[in-house]
Amino acid sequence: MKICITSQGATLDAPVEERFGRAPFFIIIDSGTGSFTAIENQFARGAGGVGPKAAQVLIAQDVKVLISGQVGGNAREVLAAAGIAMYTYRSGGTVKDAFDQFTKNTLELST
Numbered sequence: 308m309k310i311c312i313t314s315q316g317a318t319l320d321a322p323v324e325e326r327f328g329r330a331p332f333f334i335i336i337d338s339g340t341g342s343f344t345a346i347e348n349q350f351a352r353g354a355g356g357v358g359p360k361a362a363q364v365l366i367a368q369d370v371k372v373l374i375s376g377q378v379g380g381n382a383r384e385v386l387a388a389a390g391i392a393m394y395t396y397r398s399g400g401t402v403k404d405a406f407d408q409f410t411k412n413t414l415e416l417s418t
Contacts, residue, residue: 308337308338308339308371308372309335309336309337309338309368309369309370309371309372310335310336310338310370310371310372310373310374310406310409311333311334311335311336311365311368311370311372311373311374312333312334312336312373312374312375312396312402312405312406313325313326313327313330313332313333313334313373313374313375313376314330314331314332314333314334314345314402315330315331315332316331316332316345317332317334317345317347318334318345318402319334319343319401319402319403319406320401320402320403321334321401321402322399322400322401322402323374323375323376323396323398323399323400323401323402323404323405324375324376325375325376325377325397326375326376326377327358327361327373327375327376327377327378327379327382328348328350328351328357328358328360328361328378328379328382329348329351329352329357330348330351330361330375331347331348331351332345332346332347332348333345333346333348333361333364333365333368334346334402335368335370336406338410346364346368348361348364350364356381358378358379358381358382358383358385359381359382359384359385361382362382362385362386362389362391363385365386365389365391366385366389366391370391371390371391371392372391372392372393372394372409373386373391373392373393373394374393374394374395374396374405374406374409374414375393375394375395375396376395376396376397377395378393378417383417392416393416393417394409394414394415394416394417395414395415395416395417396408396414
């Protein structure tokens with residue numbers, strides 16, 4: 308299963324980015340193998356409507372779970388329609404920390 312964590316950098320040691328649409332990077336982790344890919348968010352500095360555009364990136368990557376601090380309403384609708392589960396992470400830690408909390412089932416499911 309592919310899990311996306313919003314990130315300020317391109318590694319597992321980078322801090323988690325709180326804002327989904329404005330995240331500089333999306334770290335996509337394969338939960339089966341532990342391998343990851345960093346995708347630069349080309350919409351992060353856009354003027355507006357960046358959330359739904361960023362959501363399309365995750366859909367194209369066949370992501371099933373998103374972990375982020377907050378997801379705007381328009382992006383939330385697109386992600387939910389695509390069947391992507393959204394979890395909230397606001398602990399100020401790294402991508403690896405967020406992934407570890409997800410695997411331990413300690414993150415809050417966003418509704």
